[in-house]
Amino acid sequence: MKTKIVSVFDEPCAVFLEQYTNNKRPALQLYVVSENGMLVEPMMTASINAPEVSLGDEEIIIKDFAENHGILKVLAEAGIVTPTGRQVPLTHALGDVCKLNTRGLCSMLEYQGGRS
DSSP: OOOOEEEETTEEEEEEEEEOTTTOOEEEEEEEEOTTSOEEEEEEEOEEOOTTSOOOTTEEEEOOSGGGTTHHHHHHHTTSEEEEEEEEEOSSSEEEEEEEOOTTOBOHHHHHHTTO
16 A cells, blocks of 8 residues: 655655554654665654644644654645644644645555555
């Protein structure tokens, strides 16, 4: 199965749609991929799980600060998220609330299963 590939810090990265185990909210995991599509190493978790924050259907909180600075623009340009303009306070910074477009995304398990 295929998933979207984006460029992050000049590295091709596969974007995987996962779930946080405690509340089943969506999570976005990025992994560096080789030219032949093999997973090389984790790049980042682009989302944040803040169970105390009320989110609408298909909304996700994106971490666009510290080591993830710039990921919101990358995900938005790829059509994976649409910023709502709303930010929520987190422990050390603000998280960006976005609408999540799951079309073209899969989980890492689905991706790896489709590679055999």
